[in-house]
Amino acid sequence: MNNSVPTAAPAVDPLARFLSSAGLVSLLCYAVVLGLSFQFQYGVGHADRPIPAVLAAFLVAFVGYLVVAKAVVRAPRDRGIQPARLRLILGYALAFRLVLLPSEPIQEIDYFRYLWDGQVLAAGGNPFRYSPEQVERLGPAAPPGSDLAGMWDVANRSETVRTVFDRVHHREVPTIYPPASQVVFAAAAVATPADASLASHALVLKVLLLGFDLGTLAVLIALLRRLRLPATWCVGYAWCPLVMKELSNSAHLDAIAVFFTTVAMYLFASVPRRPASSRGRWLALGGGAFLGLGVLAKSYPLVLGPVVAGLLLARLGWRCVFPLAVCAAVVLVGYAPFYSPKHTDSGNTPVTGLGTFLGRWEMNDFLFMIVHENLRPASAGGVERWFVVTPDARREAVVIGGRAAFARAGFEVSDRQAAFLLAQGVMGLALAGVVVRLAVGTYRRPTRRTFLRAAFLTLGWAWLFTSAANPWYLLWGLPLVVFAGRRAWWLLPGLGLTYYLRFWMEYQTFDRAAAFQEARNLFDFGVVWLEYLPFFVLLAAETWWPRPRRVVARPR
Known part of the structure; x- marks a missing residue:
């Protein structure tokens, strides 16, 4: 007789069931976006583009993402079922990305510049040396064998490459993208036959960027485990619809810098407290190297310098100068090949395009817009908009003083340029104040979570203070969103997609110049309030009336 007691069948994990259902809904949303994307053909059918339908699909996915993230973060930590949950999260994360990989980039043309830069570098040229406009204007008559003639030959090496060249926007500006990103672009060019279809060129680039995207996800999981937090919290990055839109669909190069920067954050967070061990110093040096690679992919990681310095000063003492020096050395070595006299005789340098960008680009901004208009x-x-409180005479005096100061420094600028640059200065000082405060806080309490929260907030406020608040810039800090400390920050990746409404509003008035400008003004000075105010209202409410916080892990 068998006296053994039968064991109960294991209970079904309700969170896993919920993840499966939510994942299927999100997958359906991205399938809808895939189908709609093919109506976004370059240069045609602007008024018929289904931008509202695309945004509706992303809105459904984003609401689901917020609900899933809340459920995952609040779920009890049952180690026995964590692996199954993680497999679901990662499986769907990969599926979301693969569905959108073959999609037509929606309202996006930056990738033409990436493809062109890659063709130039792969052919041995310097994409920083000449702008596409210079190549088109001077290339046909350039001396045979010159770099300019070589770039003109590259532009005409195949019908596809010529199409890429013709579609590069802001043609008068040399590339703004740093050397590490240029290497990735060149790798895409080498991996794709010149006469392959344009879709093939874009797909190869997307696959390379997908590798960096998935690498970021892997490093984030390692970081969470280092802090003894559930690896499932990676859902904050893994399932975010903004990632799907801006990387898998639009092929933004930010995936490269985000990966290198996330690796740097992992290495810095792994540095033990003093007294510094040999292992800790090597981790810090590695973090410095990867932070330098991040700067070589896109310049934004520079803003993390003070927070990183605060952590390393607290943990390494005076030895903190070495990882910071490694970071600087990596950046200098990366730029050095493009700074030879031969490569700057055109009047352009590797930072010419970036300087142009910082000196005139304004898009989807809010705080900068308010300061600029005042x-x-x-x-x-300037126009007397309802939020402008500074008298015109005062504004005039400030701009005149600004122009005089710029003139003394050797720069002649117009009133319009002076107002823009002064606004940049104000926002730069505001960001500096935030960053210094976060750096000091990190130094005084150099725990891993304090450091990671400070890093996230640095990148978040950098986006809020910028004049060009493109939604894909929110990807910079997104891997660290679980350390944000305020729920309001989770809203920004969804609110940022409001940016695409501007194009739809413009397209409805393409044939009427006055109405076209009115549509732009309505978005730039009206709709952006609806985009940003929910975030600021919730952030203020959480700051002034904080809820009791659950203890999720001991600071380390």
Whole structure:
């Protein structure tokens, strides 16, 4: 007789069931986006582009993402079922990305510049040396064998490459993208036959960027485990619809810098407390190297310098100078080949394009817009909008003083440029104040979570203060969103997609110049309030009336 007691069948994990259902809904949303994307053909059918339908699909996916993230973060930590949950999260994360990989980039043309830069570098040229406009204007008559003639030959090496060249926007500006990203672009060019279809060129680039995207996810999981937090918290990055839109669909190069920067954050967070061990110093040096690679992929990681310095000063003492020096050395070595006299005789340098970008680009901004409009007088195109409280005479005096200061420094600028640069200065000082405060806080309490929260907030406020608040810039800090400390920050990746409404509003008035400008103004000075205010209202509410916080892990 068998006296053994039968064991109960294991209970079904309700969170796993919920993840499966939510994942299927999100997958359906991305399948809808895939189908709609093919209506976004370059240069045609602007008024018929289904931008509202695409945004509706992303909205459904984003609401599901927020619900899933809340459920995952609040779920009890049952180690026995964590692996199954993680497999579900990662499986769906990969599926989301693969569904959108063959999609037509939606309202995106930056990748033409990436493809062109890659063709130039792969052919041995310097993409920083000449702008596409210079190549088109001077290339046909350039001396045979010159770099300019070589770039003109590259532009005409195949019908596809010529199409890429013709579609590069802001043609008068040399590339703004740093050397590490250029290497990735060149790898895509080498891996794709010149006469392959344009879709094939874009797909190869997307696959390379997908590798960096998935690498970021892997490093994030390692970081969470280092802090003894559930690896399932990676859902904050893994399932975010903004990642699907801006990487898998739009092929933004930010995936490269985000990967290198996340590796750097992992290595810095792994540095033990003093007294510094040999292992800790090597981790810090590695972090410095990867932070340098991040700067070589896109310049934004520079803003993390003070927070990193605060952590390393607290943990390594005076030895913190070495990883910071390694970071600087990596950046200098990366740029050095492009700074030879031969490569700067055109009047352009590797930072010419970046300087142009910082000196005139304004898009989807809010805080910068408010400051700028309160500095810009009527002589510089200023308008008495309802939120402008500075008298025009005061604005005029400030701009005149600014122009005089720029003139003394050797720069002649117009009233319009002076107002813009002064606004940049104000926002730069505001960001500096935030970063210094976060750096000091990290130094005084150099725990891993304090450091990672400070790093996230640095990148988050950098986006809020910028004049060009493109939604894909929110990817910079997204891997660290679980350390944000305020739920309001989770809203920004969804709110940022409001940016795409501007194009739809413009397209409805393409044939009427006055109405077209009115549509732009309605978005730039009206809709952006609806984009940003929910975030600031919730952030203020959480700051002034904080809820009791659950203890999720001991600071380390």
